[in-house]
Amino acid sequence: MSILVVLVEHADGAVKRASLEALGAGRSASDDVVAVLVGGGAREAAAGALGATRAICLGGDATSPDSTATAIAAVVKETGAKAFLASATSTGRDLAPRVAALVSSTILSDCTAFDADGDGFTVKRPWLAGKLIATLKSNGPVCCATLRRNAFPVAEGAGPGEIADGAEIDSGKVVLTALTEKERGKLDVSEASVIVSGGRGLKESEHFILVEDLAAAFGNAAVGASRAVVDAGWRPHSEQVGQTGKTVAPQLYVAIGISGAIQHLAGMKTSKVIVAINKDADAPIFKVADYGIVGDAFEVVPKLTEEIKRIKAQG
Amino acid sequence: MNIVALIKRVPTTDLVAKVGGDGKHLDTAGVQYGVSFYDKIAVEEAVKVKEQLGGEVTILTIGPAAASKDVRECIAMGADKGVILTDDAWADRDALSTATTLKAKLDEIGADVVLCGRVATDRDNAAVGPLLAGLLGWACVTDVVELELGATDGKARREADTGVEEYSFPLPAVITCQKDLNEPRKAGLKGIMAAKKKPLEEVPAPAAENQVEVVGLELPPARQEGRIVGEGADAIPALIEALQNEAKVL
Numbered sequence: 001m002s003i004l005v006v007l008v009e010h011a012d013g014a015v016k017r018a019s020l021e022a023l024g025a026g027r028s029a030s031d032d033v034v035a036v037l038v039g040g041g042a043r044e045a046a047a048g049a050l051g052a053t054r055a056i057c058l059g060g061d062a063t064s065p066d067s068t069a070t071a072i073a074a075v076v077k078e079t080g081a082k083a084f085l086a087s088a089t090s091t092g093r094d095l096a097p098r099v100a101a102l103v104s105s106t107i108l109s110d111c112t113a114f115d116a117d118g119d120g121f122t123v124k125r126p127w128l129a130g131k132l133i134a135t136l137k138s139n140g141p142v143c144c145a146t147l148r149r150n151a152f153p154v155a156e157g158a159g160p161g162e163i164a165d166g167a168e169i170d171s172g173k174v175v176l177t178a179l180t181e182k183e184r185g186k187l188d189v190s191e192a193s194v195i196v197s198g199g200r201g202l203k204e205s206e207h208f209i210l211v212e213d214l215a216a217a218f219g220n221a222a223v224g225a226s227r228a229v230v231d232a233g234w235r236p237h238s239e240q241v242g243q244t245g246k247t248v249a250p251q252l253y254v255a256i257g258i259s260g261a262i263q264h265l266a267g268m269k270t271s272k273v274i275v276a277i278n279k280d281a282d283a284p285i286f287k288v289a290d291y292g293i294v295g296d297a298f299e300v301v302p303k304l305t306e307e308i309k310r311i312k313a314q315g
Numbered sequence: 316m317n318i319v320a321l322i323k324r325v326p327t328t329d330l331v332a333k334v335g336g337d338g339k340h341l342d343t344a345g346v347q348y349g350v351s352f353y354d355k356i357a358v359e360e361a362v363k364v365k366e367q368l369g370g371e372v373t374i375l376t377i378g379p380a381a382a383s384k385d386v387r388e389c390i391a392m393g394a395d396k397g398v399i400l401t402d403d404a405w406a407d408r409d410a411l412s413t414a415t416t417l418k419a420k421l422d423e424i425g426a427d428v429v430l431c432g433r434v435a436t437d438r439d440n441a442a443v444g445p446l447l448a449g450l451l452g453w454a455c456v457t458d459v460v461e462l463e464l465g466a467t468d469g470k471a472r473r474e475a476d477t478g479v480e481e482y483s484f485p486l487p488a489v490i491t492c493q494k495d496l497n498e499p500r501k502a503g504l505k506g507i508m509a510a511k512k513k514p515l516e517e518v519p520a521p522a523a524e525n526q527v528e529v530v531g532l533e534l535p536p537a538r539q540e541g542r543i544v545g546e547g548a549d550a551i552p553a554l555i556e557a558l559q560n561e562a563k564v565l
Contacts, residue, residue, distance in 0.1 A: 090477075133532070140411070190476070244352045291542065291558070293551070
């Protein structure tokens, strides 16, 4: 069976959940999965690369994306891998195409399925922010793909049987000079299992506190936004869900005061469960919602927040 | 400074997508096209760099002859010339084939900085910029929200999942543009008139060598019809009940 290399991201000595999903996808397509870890702490985290047959830790500080990609590409070449996977995190999306270029292969981004198919691999990935789903086969030398978060089960079982040190990553052209970290614990819409999103129906930017409070009540929720309120400057673009924002598929998506423009629906309609709260009973959002409440957000949301808090407190 | 902005002609985002008769292509009947959303941000940034450092902005695209409308629209924002590598099957090119074709043209015309959107809103691949940088062996920063260029190097801030990363890099470089980078200007009448007289080169693109084969294309599974659980705050108990016992997400 073909060898498959997975870029495994880690923090604080542990493998990130997104990379466990990539390992899970890799393992279901190959019996020989090589985990590649880069940067400080790689050695400590490597044992947590579940599903990998072996792990290779590349030394150096990995603060240069181009030289990091060069070092990863060297591993892909040395192992003779037929596929290279990374999670579609900001790091994965940045590094994977460069690795692909260095192994003369194209890249398939943000895949929602990845399967071995004879000697090759097939993937599914959304086009037009999810208005269409394409099934694609890669006939390149290496099938390089990034995988959408929350779309694959996490790897389980044993860690790598062998952990080896690989090459040192050289200093590259592009150098990371500073990192301003987001508030700890603030989830991004692309990783959260619950998203509470607000739209123009909230009328004023200050009223987004209703959305934030409900998200906080869930505990594991991210705040999302429609394009209208991002364009109005109420919310940062990083929270925007839809065709010119992020495409998401959480377990639960709560849309508050969002009418449901086609660009927004494309970005969220593969969510497992959708709840819509909107004053307008004819709003298109109700067409994709599993459960709708027709009503005023200012009346409904605070009471819903209290109820969610009560349930969460009961455990 | 020799500045190149890459653009792509894509269906407008209000598209209601349908699968074509062969089951592998978008049904293009009645589809409206325009410049991909993030590419406009790249063009705006290119013009800003020119205004600050001097030089020339070239708009470069692979597309059908009809893309001349899109290129002219971008020239009208303040660019100097355009190049269309013509290919009626431009939408079927995979990212590597696109990047390889663009690289060949860039080898010919040269560039100090190449700007493009962080992703094209048709195939959503976010790949051509970094692939191109990989092929050229240039520096690259993706998803840039703030850019500062000098004559030989630059600094960029990039939106990452965990926060904002700041990079320094030498030129030449490829920069992919995120929404917060700028607000693209609307071309004025003067710019639109001037754009009609600016050089626009059309040369056939070499045949695509695609690695990606489309096996099938489908609409996402239709959602089961939902229901309105009620009106106002009185509906909350019914909603909670449904989320706990029916959907089991609470």
